[in-house]
Amino acid sequence: MSLAVGIDLGTSNSVVSYFDGDKVQTIADKEGRTIHPSVVAYGYGNTTVVGYRAKQQMSYAPENTISSAKRLIGQHFDSPEIQRIRKLTSWGIVKGIHNDARIRVQGQIYTPQEVSAHVLIHLKKTAEEALHKPVNQAVITVPAYFNDQQRQATRDAAEIAGLECLRILNEPTAAALAYGHQNKTTQHIAVFDLGGGTFDISILRIKDGFYEVLSTAGDTFLGGDDFDWAITEELIRQVKQHHGLDISKRYVAQAKLRKAAEEAKITLSTEPTAQLAIPSLTRNKNGEMIHFQHTLNRRDFRALATPLIDRCIEVVSKAIQEAQLSTLQVENCLLVGGMTRTPLIREAVEKFFGRTPISSLNPDEVVSVGAAIQAYNLQHQNNETVLLDVTPQSLGVATQGGFISTIITKNTSIPVEQSQIFTTTRDNQTEVRIKVYQGESGKTKENTFLGDFVLKDIRPALRGEIEVRVTFQIDADGILQVSAKNEETGSAVSMYIEEANKLSQSEKNNLKETVYEESS
Structure with a gap:
């Protein structure tokens, strides 16, 4: 039997762990590092390097080095978030054939799934070298607030990488599983997960191996990257103020500033000030080399970070309300993600909950540890642990006038199946188009469009005479299937909503071959 990780x-950054039923091993590379940068660098001839070697290339070849590809996965090209990211990256973001966001490097177009597959292959090989056995299965975690298309795109990335994805598991739920594996007491916990690109908060009840998510909330465009950019933008202002030069379009110089910003952020977690020194940043208008120096203190960082922290706390407050609990009823708060090492974050969480958050588990590794435990449970059919997760956003269909009829409400436990009866809206209507949306607004234009399909061959009749049953099914991975049934004839049509934007099987097969050639 091959191993499941x-x-x-x-x-x-990405992390891979393995659980053998007795102890969990967070897997290190040959240099002893357990944290692997989610960075892919493309060289000449489409060769790639991944991880630390790729991250080193960011400062001198940023236009060929892809980081934070996860922010693009499963996203529509024309979304406001993608358009904002386009202004910040040194590599290109272009529209794909499914209106998806794709990456352009050296004139070549890559899908985010393909880039993520390179990271997964790197992790797979690292695990195989450490465990001395083939690794062909994995539980892969995603932000709790990922929508259906993002979850399916993550599955596609695993398939391209040659991994069977046993389960798509929400990151806060995975962290709670790792915590509960060591702490058997009955309790309510909050999992505050602030990673590199996303923020999630989940409220859970843990009792006797039963993990019930009561509510979840999040922001898929709020994370450590945004704190880095806040500092970077301040450094760009400093360069302009002291040297009279706008370097917002000088990508190599900007990459150097961003690297310095990230290092300063880390330094300020333990020191009151951070000294930034970048020799040979760029040349000024006269061709003279600029040697940049700047001091950033915690007060400066607080001013830059406070708007982002306030966004986090606003989401936390919403999750607590939706769980129908008070902060006093939440016994513990678990911090997840490297950003939670930042004192400002810890202070804000402690102030909100009125107690010191748990810091005994490694915030960088705890999610992969929980995923490894679940991989073991699934592979060995261990039924002693039960995970009851929820759908993070409401799901419904469009109705007349641009309104939404909600079929599955936010924070409904999954897996789940729910139906509603609709009728034709016009006389002699012979087909019905089912348009599926995700979000909390009652209006279609304020929600996320997921996809649509058509139920045909309806008998011509007066409006309201023909009934159509629309059924939503969400599986344990949080992936949605929608069906529509003509109640008069019994004819039905269904589809996985992701099919509107997902890669075809032939695309995945071709990418699988290409990715392994690039990685070899």
């Missing part, structure tokens, strides 16, 4: 496929 747990993978935290992160925006900035």
Whole structure:
């Protein structure tokens, strides 16, 4: 039997762990490092390097080095978030054939799934070298607030990488599983997960191996990257103020500043000030080399970070309300993600909950540890642990006038199946188009469009005479299937909503071959 591992496929960094039924091993590379940068660098001839070697290339070849590809996965090209990211990256973001966001490097177009597959292959090989056995299965974690298309795209990345994805598991739920594995007491916990690119908060009840998610909330465009960019933008202002030069379009110089910003952020977690020194940043208008120096203190960082922290706390407050609990009823708060090492974050969490958050578990590794435990449970059919997760956003269909009829409400436990009866809206209507949306607004234009399909061959009749049953099914991975049934004839049509934007099987097969050639 091949081994099954747990993978935290992160925006900035990724981690792979293995559980043998007795102890969990977070897997290190040959240099002893357990944290693997989610960075892919493309060289000449489409060769790739991944991880630390790729991250080193960011400062001198940023246009060929892809980081934070997870922020693009499963996203529509024309979404406001993608358009904002386009202005910040040194590599290109273009529209794909499914209106998906794709990556352009050296004139070549890559899907985010393909880039993520390179990271997964790197983790797979690292695990095989450490465990001395083939690794062909994995539980892969995603942000709790990922929508259906993002979850399916993550599955596609695993398939391209040659991994059977046993389960797509929400990151906060995985962290709670790792925590509960060591702490058997009955309790309510909050999992505050601030990673490199996303933020999630989940409220859970843990009792006797039963993990019930009561509510979840999040922001898929709020993470460590945004704190880095806040510092970077301040450094760009400093360069302009002291040297009269706008370097916002000088990508190599900007990459150097961003690297310095990330290092300063880390330094300020333990020191009151951070000294930034970048020799040979770039040349000024006269061709003279600029040697940049700047001091950043915690007060400066607080001013830059406070708007982002306030966004986090606003989401936390919403999750507590939706769980119908008070902060006093939440016994513990578990911190997850490297950003939670930042004192400002810890202070804000402690102030909100009125107690010191748990810091005994490694915030970088705890998600992959939980995923590894679940991989073992699934592979060995261990039924002693039960995970009851929820759908993070409401799901419904469009109705007349641009409104939404909700079929599955936010924070409904999954897996789940729910139906509603609709009728024709016009006389002699012979087909019905089912348009599926995700979000909390009652209006279609304020929600995320997931996809649509058509139920045909309806008997012509007066409006309202023909009934159509629309059924939503969400599986344990949080992936949605929608069906529509003509109640008069019994004819039905269904589809996985992701099929509107997902890669075809032939695309995945071709990418699988290409990715392994690039990685070899």
